[in-house]
Amino acid sequence: MTFDAIGIAGSALTVHRKWLDAVSDNLANMNNVSATSGNAFQQKYVEASESPDGQGVYVKSTPLGSGAGRIVYQPDHPLADANGNVKYPDIDMAEQMGSLIVAQRGYQANAQVVDRARETYMAALEIGRS
Secondary structure, eight states, X not given: OHHHHHHHXXXXXXXXXXXXXXXXXXXXXXTOOBOTTSOOOOOBOOEEEEOTTXXXXXXXXXXXXXXXXXXXXXXXXXXXXXXXXXXXXXXXXXXXXXXXXXXXXXXXXXXXXXXXXXXXXXXXXXXXXX
């Protein structure tokens, strides 16, 4: 039972870490400028699913958002088109910060589960030694 808890929480730690990585990439690239002829930075998502054996979760896919972005008038930018427009990613800072908090809390909760399960296992070993 203790090892099951460690394995399940460990798989959730991996999923939350990948989610944190995706959010940090989105935040780091939300001000990247692209030419209007190309795609803007595509927001990253993490899709999780239950393991086939029911003993945890895994990252099912990491889809990308739209590359359409939002057009901004910046005629002095080196990537500006003939009309003075450039393209920015369409990433919402508030949404990303909310995702960051949820992913961070999930990671912390699963880390505590691993820690408590380890403590329980160690206590059981001490009982067996006495």
